[in-house]
Amino acid sequence: MPQTPHIERHFTSSEIVRDIVIGMADGLTVPFALAAGLTGAIDQTAIIVTAGLAEIAAGSIAMGLGGYLAAKSDAEHYAKEREREKREVQEIPHEEMREVAEVFQAYGLTEEETWPIVQALKRQPRNWVDFMMRFELGLEKPQPGRALASALTIAGAYIAGGLVPLSPYFFAHNTAGALLYSVAFTLAALLIFGFVKGRFTGTRPVRSALQTALIGSVAAGAAFGIARLIGGG
Amino acid sequence: MPQTPHIERHFTSSEIVRDIVIGMADGLTVPFALAAGLTGAIDQTAIIVTAGLAEIAAGSIAMGLGGYLAAKSDAEHYAKEREREKREVQEIPHEEMREVAEVFQAYGLTEEETWPIVQALKRQPRNWVDFMMRFELGLEKPQPGRALASALTIAGAYIAGGLVPLSPYFFAHNTAGALLYSVAFTLAALLIFGFVKGRFTGTRPVRSALQTALIGSVAAGAAFGIARLIGGG
Numbered sequence: 001m002p003q004t005p006h007i008e009r010h011f012t013s014s015e016i017v018r019d020i021v022i023g024m025a026d027g028l029t030v031p032f033a034l035a036a037g038l039t040g041a042i043d044q045t046a047i048i049v050t051a052g053l054a055e056i057a058a059g060s061i062a063m064g065l066g067g068y069l070a071a072k073s074d075a076e077h078y079a080k081e082r083e084r085e086k087r088e089v090q091e092i093p094h095e096e097m098r099e100v101a102e103v104f105q106a107y108g109l110t111e112e113e114t115w116p117i118v119q120a121l122k123r124q125p126r127n128w129v130d131f132m133m134r135f136e137l138g139l140e141k142p143q144p145g146r147a148l149a150s151a152l153t154i155a156g157a158y159i160a161g162g163l164v165p166l167s168p169y170f171f172a173h174n175t176a177g178a179l180l181y182s183v184a185f186t187l188a189a190l191l192i193f194g195f196v197k198g199r200f201t202g203t204r205p206v207r208s209a210l211q212t213a214l215i216g217s218v219a220a221g222a223a224f225g226i227a228r229l230i231g232g233g
Numbered sequence: 234m235p236q237t238p239h240i241e242r243h244f245t246s247s248e249i250v251r252d253i254v255i256g257m258a259d260g261l262t263v264p265f266a267l268a269a270g271l272t273g274a275i276d277q278t279a280i281i282v283t284a285g286l287a288e289i290a291a292g293s294i295a296m297g298l299g300g301y302l303a304a305k306s307d308a309e310h311y312a313k314e315r316e317r318e319k320r321e322v323q324e325i326p327h328e329e330m331r332e333v334a335e336v337f338q339a340y341g342l343t344e345e346e347t348w349p350i351v352q353a354l355k356r357q358p359r360n361w362v363d364f365m366m367r368f369e370l371g372l373e374k375p376q377p378g379r380a381l382a383s384a385l386t387i388a389g390a391y392i393a394g395g396l397v398p399l400s401p402y403f404f405a406h407n408t409a410g411a412l413l414y415s416v417a418f419t420l421a422a423l424l425i426f427g428f429v430k431g432r433f434t435g436t437r438p439v440r441s442a443l444q445t446a447l448i449g450s451v452a453a454g455a456a457f458g459i460a461r462l463i464g465g466g
Contacts, residue, residue, distance in 0.1 A: 025295070025299055026259075026292075026295060026296070026299070029291065029295035029299075030263070030288065030291050030292050030295055032291075033287070033288075033290070033291030033292075033295065034267075034284065034288050034291055037283075037284075037287030037288075037290070037291060038284055040287075041280075041287075042280060042283070047274075047275060049463065050271070050275070050463045051267065051270075051271055051284050051460075053460070054266070054270030054273075054274075054456040054457075054460040055263065055266075055267050055456070057266070057270070057452070057458075057459045058263050058266030058267055058452045058453065058456035059259075059263050059266075059452075061266075061448075061451055061452040061455050061456075062258070062259060062262035062263055062266065062448055062449070062452040065447075065452070066258055066262075066448060069444055069448070073434060073436050076436070077434075077436075107354065107360040107364045108353070108357045108360040109350065109353045109354070110353070113349045113350065113352075114349075114350070115349075116346045116347075116348075116349055116350075117346065117347070117349075117350060119346075120341070120346045121342075124340075124341045127340040127341040128340075130340060131340045138371075138373070201306060201310070203306050203309065211302055214298075215294075215295055215299060215302070218294055218298065219290070219291045219292075219294040219295040220291065222290045222291065222294050223287040223288070223290045223294075224287075226286050226287055226290045227284075227286070230279075230283045230286060
């Protein structure tokens with residue numbers, strides 16, 4: 001597969017970072033918001049711990065399995081489209097040659113200027129198929145074993161994130177006290193997570209930290225308000 | 234921006250479908266699993282409704298805001314990289330010409346064969362920058378207004394999905410009866426959602442329906458088991 005080692009390394013690490021971000025963003029936010037919300041309505045830490053752990057189990061499995069199937073389905077989609085391109089290159093080469101030329105004509109090149117590329121690809125059917133996959137269809141070759149790695153990364157990040165806001169409820173004697181620690185721990189975790197995420201994704205780290213903390217706070221605030229409205233009424 | 238209308242239409246509809254899938258997959262699964270889990274531990278429908286609505290509020294806001302910021306950050310990333318490519322094309326054109334040639338050499342073309350493309354792009358700096366964005370960096374131009382549309386689509390899908398498993402708890406007199414209806418409604422919704430999702434994403438619909446139902450069931454089963462283990466103990 002024609003990819004320089006540099007591009008491939010970049011691709012792999014960004015996929016893992018993306019999976020950790022997906023899992024941890026929701027893991028820090030949703031269980032935090034749920035625990036805060038329930039604290040607005042229920043005065044027993046045991047029920048909140050039960051609900052929180054049930055949520056972490058459900059969320060990590062749902063997101064992990066979802067990630068697994070999404071990666072599997074990407075890989076199948078790629079394989080299916082590659083078979084089709086392979087067939088088309090063999091069966092209707094002139095149509096495919098026209099498509100190569102069209103890719104470049106969109107960038108202001110004339111048909112004559114694209115001619116050498118079309119001719120060169122025609123001599124190398126395998127490279128031609130790879131070229132069509134990336135430049136006509138915009139599909140990247142999926143990494144083998146991605147599906148399982150993706151599932152475990154997302155689920156693990158969700159569990160790690162979810163235990164942060166829930167942990168004070170394990171130890172505190174009353175829900176109000178637990179909520180205070182939960183808010184403090186989770187805000188700190190959201191700020192650190194947002195900062196690190198910003199470093200990896202190219203957003204300014206401080207802004208990313210504040211945005212991530214904002215999402216968690218707004219979600220938790222809304223959950224708290226709704227739960228108090230219903231449960232306290 | 235050099236894109237054919239066909240590609241753009243495809244891009245837009247697949248983005249909306251993707252957002253609905255993201256929101257609804259989690260919306261159907263996590264509140265379902267939470268409600269089922271709590272039914273294993275708590276015998277009051279009111280608490281389960283409170284927890285469920287708090288979860289739906291938290292989840293929809295967290296995912297919607299997350300989608301908003303992800304789309305915003307994609308757009309900023311694209312703009313920043315485009316500025317850099319623009320500068321590089323002006324300041325170090327020879328380096329960039331070498332990079333254009335490298336893109337094609339990865340597909341088995343010789344330097345001579347890539348020459349006409351490099352020369353043609355050099356005469357059209359704007360197209361050259363667009364070309365580098367897509368073919369060197371693999372970045373697609375983001376649609377304006379995507380961030381808000383994405384946020385509302387994800388949040389709306391999450392709420393719509395989440396109300397399905399929770400609705401029986403509003404009306405039922407006991408949690409066991411509510412759980413029965415919740416399982417039936419949610420399984421039906423997961424099967425339909427999975428089937429439609431398969432139609433849009435190119436996976437076989439029946440297989441997609443079964444997979445989606447499986448995710449929901451496993452997540453709910455795990456949440457149920459964990460909640461009963463803790464809450465019932």
